[in-house]
Amino acid sequence: MIHAQKVWPVRLWKQVPMEEIADAAVIALKQADQETLTGLCVKDKHYVFTIRDGKLASFVPATAADIAAFTPEKPKAVEGLPAYPGRKWRANAVCECTWKDGSRLVGTEDGFLCRVSKDGSVYSIGPAVCQDPVRCLSAQLPTASAAMLKTSETS
DSSP states (O other): OOOOSOOOOOOGGGGSOGGGGGGGOEEEEEEEETTEEEEEEESSSEEEEEEETTEEEEEEEOOHHHHHHTOOOOOOOOTTOOOOTTOGGGOOEEEEEEOTTSOEEEEETTSEEEEEOTTOOEEEEEEOSSSSOOOEEEOOSTTOOOEEEOOOTTO
């Protein structure tokens, strides 16, 4: 079971003008260290943000180098991913990250989170978000802590 050690509610949409609120949609996350999370927002304009110690430290226009650094790899196809009953057609991997033991943490189009071991077996952790896909995962620290993001333009 995965337990969140910290939850940081940050209202990124307040950083852009109201008529450009869709530009605050987060599409990528990276965990720099235990207290720092960086991300990329994009719709029409690109922004990079940093959250440090639970507070928004920066929200600035992104450079081409920033955008390239956040370009995620396409998740590998996995058989047997979880979904709500009757919605198996949404059991597609939309994001993933490598965990420290070589297994993968996978987010699905149906909002489920699961662990895929090296041998390909799938363990469903359960629904991670309601009505939306898991958009981005990050587990880049040696402790393999995971940061998960559910975005919505109405948040």
